[in-house]
Amino acid sequence: MRRLVAMMKDIRKDGLTRAYLARNETVPQERLAEVDSKFKFLDDNLNGVMADGASERFMEVMTSADFTYAIQEFVQRKALPGYQRKVFNFEPLVKPDTLPNYLPVTRYQNRAGVDDLEYVGEKAQARPGSVDDATKRQYQVYRWEKQYEFSHEALVNDDLGYFEDLASKMGEAARRTLEKFVSRMYTNAVSIAALVVAGALYAQNGRLTTARVSECRMAFNQRTDARGEAINASLAYIVHHSGLKDTALQILESTQVAELATNAKNIVSFTPIEDPYIAGAAPNLPWYGFLDYNAAGIVPFVLARRQGVPGPLILRRKSDIESVTSLLGAGAAVDPIWGDFASGNIVLKVVDVWGTYIGGAGIGNLFDIRGAYYSTGTAP
Amino acid sequence: MTMPTTFQEGTNWQQSSEPFLAVDVQEQDCWPVDTRSESGAKDQLAPGLHPVVAIGGVTAADGRPLNKVGVVVSYAGAGGGVATDRVEINIAEGTIVRQWVSNIKTYAGEAPATFESTPVLGQPVYVDDSADLSAGVTLSFSALNHAGTKNPMAGVLWYCQDEIADGLAGGGRATSTFDLALPETIYEQEYCIMLCQTAQEVL
Numbered sequence: 001m002r003r004l005v006a007m008m009k010d011i012r013k014d015g016l017t018r019a020y021l022a023r024n025e026t027v028p029q030e031r032l033a034e035v036d037s038k039f040k041f042l043d044d045n046l047n048g049v050m051a052d053g054a055s056e057r058f059m060e061v062m063t064s065a066d067f068t069y070a071i072q073e074f075v076q077r078k079a080l081p082g083y084q085r086k087v088f089n090f091e092p093l094v095k096p097d098t099l100p101n102y103l104p105v106t107r108y109q110n111r112a113g114v115d116d117l118e119y120v121g122e123k124a125q126a127r128p129g130s131v132d133d134a135t136k137r138q139y140q141v142y143r144w145e146k147q148y149e150f151s152h153e154a155l156v157n158d159d160l161g162y163f164e165d166l167a168s169k170m171g172e173a174a175r176r177t178l179e180k181f182v183s184r185m186y187t188n189a190v191s192i193a194a195l196v197v198a199g200a201l202y203a204q205n206g207r208l209t210t211a212r213v214s215e216c217r218m219a220f221n222q223r224t225d226a227r228g229e230a231i232n233a234s235l236a237y238i239v240h241h242s243g244l245k246d247t248a249l250q251i252l253e254s255t256q257v258a259e260l261a262t263n264a265k266n267i268v269s270f271t272p273i274e275d276p277y278i279a280g281a282a283p284n285l286p287w288y289g290f291l292d293y294n295a296a297g298i299v300p301f302v303l304a305r306r307q308g309v310p311g312p313l314i315l316r317r318k319s320d321i322e323s324v325t326s327l328l329g330a331g332a333a334v335d336p337i338w339g340d341f342a343s344g345n346i347v348l349k350v351v352d353v354w355g356t357y358i359g360g361a362g363i364g365n366l367f368d369i370r371g372a373y374y375s376t377g378t379a380p
Numbered sequence: 381m382t383m384p385t386t387f388q389e390g391t392n393w394q395q396s397s398e399p400f401l402a403v404d405v406q407e408q409d410c411w412p413v414d415t416r417s418e419s420g421a422k423d424q425l426a427p428g429l430h431p432v433v434a435i436g437g438v439t440a441a442d443g444r445p446l447n448k449v450g451v452v453v454s455y456a457g458a459g460g461g462v463a464t465d466r467v468e469i470n471i472a473e474g475t476i477v478r479q480w481v482s483n484i485k486t487y488a489g490e491a492p493a494t495f496e497s498t499p500v501l502g503q504p505v506y507v508d509d510s511a512d513l514s515a516g517v518t519l520s521f522s523a524l525n526h527a528g529t530k531n532p533m534a535g536v537l538w539y540c541q542d543e544i545a546d547g548l549a550g551g552g553r554a555t556s557t558f559d560l561a562l563p564e565t566i567y568e569q570e571y572c573i574m575l576c577q578t579a580q581e582v583l
Contacts, residue, residue: 142549142550147397149394149397151454180552181550181551184550184551184552185550188554343400343402347397355549355550356550358548358549358550365550
């Protein structure tokens, strides 16, 4: 404070000197002495040495509240991190395929062996056998897109970087959409109906328990080919509603078959996969059984992608603006934030390409019904 | 029933990327907005609000119902119904926007008489300045307002992008979820509207 007062004194004296100098005069000494006197009065007060001065020294009286604008308004804005998305690891359930273009492709699979041998008598001829026709499956890929359009002003004004993670969000949206797409392959009503109509070896109503998992396993063990011959099929994955996560883990951890009230060793083994997109209300939560398509040659579902598009692409409409210094001179590219010439809009879209087998009534999306098992989860 | 007192807001009002043809209009030339409606107390334009409005005179003598109709894209001004505020309006036919629509179909004796209970895709909707619409609603199914004056056609009902069936490609909707049923009483609901004024001249 003393420094401020001293500085004010010097400024006042300098000001007086300049003012008189402008009139070609010399500043009177009494004017300068007056300034010194006033400074001394203030300075003595500040020092507390004034004999008969104020009982209290001058003190700072300025508070934050005195500054309505400069220091009173507290401005802090920041964007908090968004939610973490729940991931559905569907990859083990769908056999990947790559298609060259958007046209339907055809896949053939021989789903039966040939005839058993027959006894023939002496001098007899063997009777003719037969070979089954292939099972024909056709599918194609489609584009899945979403477009976002921002004004130039919105992006410039975004001092928080609110839109900065938009690209990653768009990528996440593509993944999430694909996860829902895969989930729908078995949760859609047509696929479920196909399993239910196939009978007890393909569907049941029981809630997820050790015994029900065993029933599912036994059902897979009884799978047969197109001619009714036994084939290798074993339960590998239990896909369940999110509400069954603990149940699935408990079944895996159990050392006994609780439902049988015995201490028999738990032989249930499977890999649980949580599907957050399965709908259901506790306690009636559905679950599904699938096999490993790599091990058995039985493909429950296919997920086709187009060649050259293994994942989502984020595309931006190229700005049609260039900056110039003369009407016909060469132009230079400008930052994308200037958007398009007409409106200043910045346009983005996320693109992905995928598809699956869509068989219609009686089949749904099941490439091969032998690879799937369904339970409504309604029966206690 | 929902009675919005605020014009269409939020970030999902835009349902088509194209076409786009923006024109500058002054606030005082948009209706039904602010005092320029039968109620005299319509919502006011503000940044972030996107109503479908008619542009020009509100009386038959001024050319109604042959007004141009569009959707407010952006608004720059102090609000409060300042007549010279600048409004950007997309007047491109074929633009699809989400809007509040009243189910009033006809008026009798200056009161709502019949209501559209079975709306169908492609059904015309009109800019209606009647006081029976909430302050945030500018559209109804009525070709005449409650005073019997012809309303400008705004467009036709259309699918929102999340209403059209996509089961063909493995999407989640085997059929359209376009709402085909409304109550037989006065009711306001969000629908998507494709701006088009093909019937304007024959009115």
